[in-house]
């Protein structure tokens with residue numbers, strides 16, 4: 001079930017379309033939180049990717065070249081709505097190719113759109129290589145400089161070392177697996193380090209990704225036979241986040257405990273790869289362990305799948321917590337949509353966007369735009385107007401604006417407006 005996005009409380013926008021655009025700096029800068037439902041499983045979109053014919057023109061990370069770009073190789077920057085916006089921006093080109101290939105353009109419910117977007121983002125976060133592949137040789141240097149080499153070997157050599165041989169992580173190994181093992185064994189490693197007078201090493205930038213690449217490859221080996229975990233379920237992760245008592249010390253976007261930092265408002269740090277999130281947890285694990293002790297909370301461990309779910313949750317909750325500025329959206333609406341659409345007055349070539357049922361969350365709006373893109377394109381052509389592209393941040397601003405107007409000017413359906 002979709003919740004109504006909890007937006008626009010206190011933001012008065014009624015006057016904006018009536019010519020007040022740009023007149024109030026306060027309203028210009030005031031942003032609202034758009035809530036996008038957490039996906040249950042990013043892989044649910046895989047089925048749709050085939051069903052909706054995307055697979056006929058796009059591959060997802062490898063495979064033979066197709067008409068459209070490999071969507072597993074594009075690093076979609078920005079938020080979940082920027083990705084939806086990219087889909088919209090390319091609609092005319094895609095439709096043209098669909099016509100050539102006699103593919104019936106698929107229509108999409110907002111739930112389907114959300115699942116497909118989740119699939120595409122899952123690629124971004126599982127495949128660290130997107131930002132540039134992890135480098136085994138750089139990872140080897142990391143392994144030495146962080147002191148792992150004092151206690152672990154990665155070869156078959158039976159060195160007398162305090163820590164277990166890490167050979168078993170070669171190849172069949174994922175960043176999640178390493179994150180989980182490092183987390184679970186943290187306290188023992190800490191005391192071994194203390195014994196040797198070593199400091200708890202911290203990871204920055206790409207170091208964790210490189211370390212993963214090194215352990216996967218072993219000394220000079222190849223990283224061919226990689227096995228990834230089942231992608232985490234952000235929704236299950238949300239449950240674990242409370243079951244494992246993370247919520248006792250961490251808030252998510254303002255809701256939850258104190259003592260640790262808010263983990264729901266960190267798009268810059270937490271919308272990275274699995275390895276970078278794992279690196280953050282490792283970096284802070286000493287501080288956390290101390291806080292666990294202070295409060296008498298038993299330290300928790302994770303199974304691999306649980307770690308995948310938690311990381312999936314932290315990733316998505318930041319990716320999907322999008323802020324939009326309705327006042328900026330109003331300007332976009334004026335510039336790109338108002339030739340054909342009105343809100344509330346009932347006029348226009350296109351439907352009055354205040355009255356269309358079910359446009360009650362940002363993804364639903366983009367899905368509806370896609371579903372009606374053929375007719376919109378025709379009307380644009382007739383008028384010699386360009387396709388109304390949505391640049392970075394604009395999909396969020398525009399949908400924030402449309403939703404705010406619905407709250408004030410439209411009778412929205414009470415229930416059943418679901419995916």
Ligand code: HEC
Pocket residue numbers: 049052053054055056057058067068069071074083086087089090093094097098099101103106116
């Ligand atoms: C008939 C072929 C075809 C089909 C079917 C198709 N696409 Fe595309 N898609 C393309 C082409 C070609 C482009 C590049 C268009 C351009 O250059 O503007 C593209 C671009 C995209 C982009 C933008 C990539 C970027 O560079 O930002 C996304 C996202 C996308 N497609 C998603 C999908 C999804 C999801 C589906 C299934 C619902 C789908 N496509 C179905 C051909 C297709």
Ligand code: HEC
Pocket residue numbers: 143146147148149150151152162163164165166178181182184185188189192193194196198201
């Ligand atoms: C001072 C010694 C020491 C250092 C330095 C050290 N570890 Fe460990 N590590 C250990 C010990 C001891 C264990 C086994 C802990 C246990 O049994 O719970 C371990 C366990 C592990 C495990 C789990 C192994 C398994 O087979 O389950 C991984 C993975 C690991 N370490 C990775 C690392 C990495 C990566 C580094 C460098 C950032 C590192 N360790 C630094 C001592 C160390």
Ligand code: HEC
Pocket residue numbers: 241244245246247248249250259260261263269280281283284285286287288291292293295297300310
């Ligand atoms: C007892 C309190 C406590 C609990 C419970 C706790 N944390 Fe923390 N967490 C902290 C503190 C304190 C920090 C900051 C530590 C530091 O600065 O070194 C932190 C930092 C973090 C960070 C790094 C954030 C950043 O600012 O970069 C992550 C990620 C994290 N915790 C995840 C978790 C997860 C997942 C759980 C549940 C398994 C959890 N924490 C449970 C107290 C806690």
Ligand code: HEC
Pocket residue numbers: 333336337338339340341349350351353356359365368369371372373375376379380383385388398
């Ligand atoms: C050139 C005219 C034109 C422009 C510009 C235009 N639209 Fe449309 N739009 C239409 C028409 C016509 C329809 C009805 C299409 C149909 O019936 O299939 C439509 C339908 C829609 C729908 C679907 C409504 C429903 O019934 O579900 C949405 C949402 C929408 N437009 C949003 C936008 C937004 C947002 C913009 C600006 C970025 C925009 N449109 C720009 C003409 C336009």
